Amino acid sequence: xxxxxxxxxxxxxxxxxxxxxxxxxxxxxxxxxxxxxxxxxxxxxxxxxxxxxxxxxxxxxxxxxxxxxxxxxxxxxxxxxxxxxxxxxxxxxxxxxxxxxxxxxxxxxxxxxxxxxxxxxxxxxxxxxxxxxxxxxxxxxxxxxxxxxxxxxxxxxxxxxxxxxxxxxxxxxxxxxxxxxxxxxxxxxxxxxxxxxxxxxxxxxxxxxxxxxxxxxxxxxxxxxxxxxxxxxxxxxxxxxxxxxxxxxxxxxxxxxxxxxxxxxxxxxxxxxxxxxxxxxxxxxxxxxxxxxxxxxxxxxxxxxxxxxxxxxxxxxxxxxxxxxxxxxxxxxxxxxxx
Ligand code: DAH
Numbered sequence: 041x042x043x044x045x046x047x048x049x050x051x052x053x054x055x056x057x058x059x060x061x062x063x064x065x066x067x068x069x070x071x072x073x074x075x076x077x078x079x080x081x082x083x084x085x086x087x088x089x090x091x092x093x094x095x096x097x098x099x100x101x102x103x104x105x106x107x108x109x110x111x112x113x114x115x116x117x118x119x120x121x122x123x124x125x126x127x128x129x130x131x132x133x134x135x136x137x138x139x140x141x142x143x144x145x146x147x148x149x150x151x152x153x154x155x156x157x158x159x160x161x162x163x164x165x166x167x168x169x170x171x172x173x174x175x176x177x178x179x180x181x182x183x184x185x186x187x188x189x190x191x192x193x194x195x196x197x198x199x200x201x202x203x204x205x206x207x208x209x210x211x212x213x214x215x216x217x218x219x220x221x222x223x224x225x226x227x228x229x230x231x232x233x234x235x236x237x238x239x240x241x242x243x244x245x246x247x248x249x250x251x252x253x254x255x256x257x258x259x260x261x262x263x264x265x266x267x268x269x270x271x272x273x274x275x276x277x278x279x280x281x282x283x284x285x286x287x288x289x290x291x292x293x294x295x296x297x298x299x300x301x302x303x304x305x306x307x308x309x310x311x312x313x314x315x316x317x318x319x320x321x322x323x324x325x326x327x328x329x330x331x332x333x334x335x336x337x338x339x340x341x342x343x344x345x346x347x348x349x350x351x352x353x354x355x356x357x358x359x360x361x362x363x364x365x366x367x368x369x370x371x372x373x374x375x376x377x378x379x
Contacts, residue, residue, distance in 0.1 A: 285323020
């Protein structure tokens with residue numbers, strides 16, 4: 041056997057050994073470089089045994105090259121078949137994990153707080169007829185109260201709801217008393233500035249039963265204040281006017297920063313100035329609304345309230361969000377702060 045053949049055989053045997061111990065694509069790539077690379081075994085061999093004038097040698101070398109390539113190819117195919125190139129079981133890098141949006145978390149929390157005392161979560165239309173949205177709530181066409189909200193009218197009779205109070209009549213139609221609902225939904229108003237987004241969320245409570253009084257409204261309000269804002273928070277009612285409630289109130293919650301005193305170190309509290317922060321509207325359901333919901337106001341009474349989701353979220357967290365509209369963007373740099 042010519043000397044060069046012995047040498048070639050050594051290379052071939054060494055290749056088999058290397059191939060056997062290869063387990064990854066990287067291993068196979070390294071073997072390829074080791075044997076077929078410019079400085080690899082085969083090229084080095086050709087420097088010592090030039091093929092010129094020796095066609096047999098040229099043929100043997102080509103055969104070996106082809107064998108090496110074919111075996112590498114075969115092993116690569118097996119590897120890609122048996123092991124995925126991406127390990128789907130690896131945990132994601134922390135900064136790539138998603139989380140529930142701040143507003144969705146608040147909605148879930150509000151839902152849970154009211155669920156504990158038997159309120160059923162409802163979702164009523166965001167596009168609704170004038171009847172549910174206004175007329176049935178004792179706000180006749182042409183009434184000045186229509187101007188309170190900057191409503192988007194889609195047609196003469198359909199609106200993008202500017203409050204969740206439209207859920208009240210739907211609920212009375214769907215559920216006979218006792219009624220205890222919390223309707224959480226999107227609301228729309230023609231307002232856009234640093235503290236208003238044209239789309240925001242409200243939660244609307246409605247309780248209708250026999251002998252429901254303002255005392256029940258007060259206790260539910262205090263329950264929510266303590267559970268959402270924290271132990272020791274108090275509420276108060278201030279007289280107000282809404283068409284669909286009589287009497288009507290605005291509900292305030294005691295300020296956390298100054299413990300409801302309105303002063304810190306003899307200076308007016310910069311958060312509230314008065315010791316109280318405004319939560320939103322509430323009242324005893326108007327007789328006309330009960331009638332419109334097909335309930336006899338001489339038998340049934342109820343209370344209702346409608347508060348802003350983003351408002352309670354900002355009130356509790358003390359977050360100073362420079363622009364409320366940021367909450368509605370998809371900017372991960374902003375949202376990622378609230379994981
Ligand atoms: N719908 C009113 C608004 O968006 C808030 C409201 C006030 C809801 C009194 C109520 C209520 O249920 O009783 O301004």
